[in-house]
Amino acid sequence: MFVHGWPGSIYEFYKIIPLLNNNASQSVDFDIICPSIPGYGFSDIPVKKGFDQLDAARIFHKLMARLGYKNFYVQAGDWGSIIIKFMAMIKPSSVIGAHLNLISVHTSKTMFKTLLGSVFPSTIPLFLKASDYQKVFPFWDKFIFFLEEMGYMHLQATKPDSIGFALNNSPVGLAAYILEKFSTWTDKEYRSSPNGNLTTHYTMDDLLTNVMIYWFTGTITSSMRFYKEYWNSKLVQSLNGNPIEVPVGLAAFPNEIAAVPEDWVKDTFPNCIQYTDMSVGGHFPAFEQPQLLADDFLKFVQKVEEKDDYP
Secondary structure, X not given: OEEOXXXXXXXXXXXXXXXXXXXXXXXXXOOOOXXXXXXXXXXXXXXXXXXXXXXXXXXXXXXXXXXXXXXXXXXXXXXXXXXXXXXXXXXXXXXXXXEEOOOOOOOHHHHHHHHHHHHOHHHHHHHOOHHHHHHHOOHHHHHHXXXXXXXXXXXXXXOHHHHHHHHHOOHHHHHHHHHHHHHHOOOHHHHHOOOOOHHHOOOHXXXXXXXXXXXXXXXXXXXXXXXXXXXXXXXXXXXXXXXXXXXXXXXXXXXXXXXXXXXXXXXXXXXXXXXEEOOOOOOOHHHHOHHHHHHHHHHHXXXXXXXXXXX
């Protein structure tokens, strides 16, 4: 199962599907399930207040059971990464392995190390390899970047309907709102480009197909409510920091909006059997770098299937 996030859709996976199904060298054949998160695209909009990432995880487990899959792999980034983490927590016996391209670790240890290094830079070599320095520091530069770029999250986590109804009434406004993310989150350096370098990695047809999934289904408002439900749920936020025990593979793309060094992931992913520093790519790797993501996912699956290749 591949799970998308915001402002993506199932269309993100159209390029990676044939790479997984038509690879003669692979030892595993896949049935690939790419569901729309409820409230996104072609899935029904939740009719009750409080539908969050934990609920989505339960629904996706039910979906796989109804389709006849007792055991399966999961892969995701963005919201999907949180959903599949919850799937692994809810029913680890069904999740053979989880592969994530958005790495999120929320522990007191990582917070302490980050704050310590930002105040006393001389201590950084004590807990961080030199090759991983750019993933965390300079802390204040990264903090300012987040302040500049997280305005959308604050808006969607507090007043999703206000902006949602406006975007549902303007196809140009909706396109601008979504496409800006496909520029900035692919490479933050694109912010200074007059056209956002949108067609450097994507075709305009691909970008507009994703936008039109939101437009024709009228789901931009319900998709943004997912943020408010997350921040309103203390249970979801607390569980998001809990470890998962299933085998995990992590693909760290250099232009991802957040990065976590390999040495810092063990508290959340104690059974991490693969951590790959990818050469290029950002927040939408299945869309931008499908071959790289497919190769890393296949490598992870082969490790899990062989078992004796665990580090």
